[in-house]
Amino acid sequence: GIQVEQSPPDLILQEGANSTLRCNFSDSVNNLQWFHQNPWGQLINLFYIPSGTKQNGRLSATTVATERYSLLYISSSQTTDSGVYFCAAESYSGAGSYQLTFGKGTKLSVIP
Amino acid sequence: DTAVSQTPKYLVTQMGNDKSIKCEQNLGHDTMYWYKQDSKKFLKIMFSYNNKELIINETVPNRFSPKSPDKAHLNLHINSLELGDSAVYFCASSQEGLAGGLNEQFFGPGTRLTVL
Numbered sequence: 001g002i003q004v005e006q007s008p009p010d011l012i013l014q015e016g017a018n019s020t021l022r023c024n025f026s027d028s029v030n031n032l033q034w035f036h037q038n039p040w041g042q043l044i045n046l047f048y049i050p051s052g053t054k055q056n057g058r059l060s061a062t063t064v065a066t067e068r069y070s071l072l073y074i075s076s077s078q079t080t081d082s083g084v085y086f087c088a089a090e091s092y093s094g095a096g097s098y099q100l101t102f103g104k105g106t107k108l109s110v111i112p
Numbered sequence: 113d114t115a116v117s118q119t120p121k122y123l124v125t126q127m128g129n130d131k132s133i134k135c136e137q138n139l140g141h142d143t144m145y146w147y148k149q150d151s152k153k154f155l156k157i158m159f160s161y162n163n164k165e166l167i168i169n170e171t172v173p174n175r176f177s178p179k180s181p182d183k184a185h186l187n188l189h190i191n192s193l194e195l196g197d198s199a200v201y202f203c204a205s206s207q208e209g210l211a212g213g214l215n216e217q218f219f220g221p222g223t224r225l226t227v228l
Contacts, residue, residue: 033217037153043202043219084153088217099167100145100217102155 002027002091006103013077013110021072021106023087030098031090032063032070037105038083046072046085077110084108115139116220118203124226125193133188133223135203144186145217146178147202155202161186190225198227 003026013019023032034046047054047061049070054061058077063070074081084105093099116137125131137144143162149155159178160167166178175191190197203220 035219041200041222041224043222045216045218048216086155088155099160100157105153 001093001099002029002089002101004087004089004101004103006085006087006106008106009104010107011109013108015077015079015110015112017077017110018073018075019077019108021074021085021087021108023070023072023089023103025068025070025089025101027068027091029065029068029089029091032065033088033090033100034061034070034072035086035088036081036083037086043086074108077108079110079112082108082110116203116205116218118201118220118223120223121221122224122226124228126228127193127195129193130189130191131193131225132190133201133203133225135186135188135220137184137203137205137218137220139205139207139218141205141207141218142183143206143215144180145204145206146186146188147204147219149200149202149222151199158188159186193227195227198225200224 005024007022031050033048036044049061049063051063051065058075060073084107086105088100088102119134145160146158158172177189179187200222202222204217206215206217
């Protein structure tokens with residue numbers, strides 16, 4: 001099956017700093033999603049981005065499907081950005097079905 | 113209104129028991145899912161289900177079974193619970209994508225299952 005790797009595994013930022021999280025996938029994907037799991041465990045979808053760039057406030061994401069990677073940019077980080085960021089790649093698994101494979105996540109800690 | 117809801121939020125039970133977790137979505141989505149998040153925070157899909165097909169991850173023990181009374185509900189039944197079943201279980205839903213692919217997924221708040 002498809003492999004999804006995220007880097008870095010852990011990241012500590014001073015409040016106000018910018019960061020880039022990376023997601024590499026081993027094969028062609030149908031789509032890619034970014035999620036944020038907050039410290040209370042809630043999973044929130046951030047971007048649904050098969051290709052190109054999308055922006056939502058201080059967050060933006062870029063997927064380059066031909067080169068098999070996606071990037072999540074966080075600008076002017078805030079303590080509320082803390083948590084784990086997952087990317088998930090959607091791939092065709094045969095017989096008309098699709099599956100979503102998650103990376104292991106990047107744990108972000110933003111300190112005041 | 114909560115888009116995807118799960119009950120209970122916490123479930124503590126003894127080994128060997130049978131338990132169920134309920135999931136409801138009010139988004140009008142076609143497809144629902146169950147995911148397991150282990151103690152290392154790794155998320156893995158267990159099932160996906162729409163009104164046409166149940167797709168089971170081959171690594172899921174047959175003690176786990178999804179039951180869908182209608183399009184808005186997908187409950188998870190677990191028989192003969194084991195210590196290793198302790199995890200957080202997330203329900204999710206999505207609209208069936210164009211050309212049959214998945215679409216944007218929306219997650220419930222999770223159910224933390226602890227097996228003693």
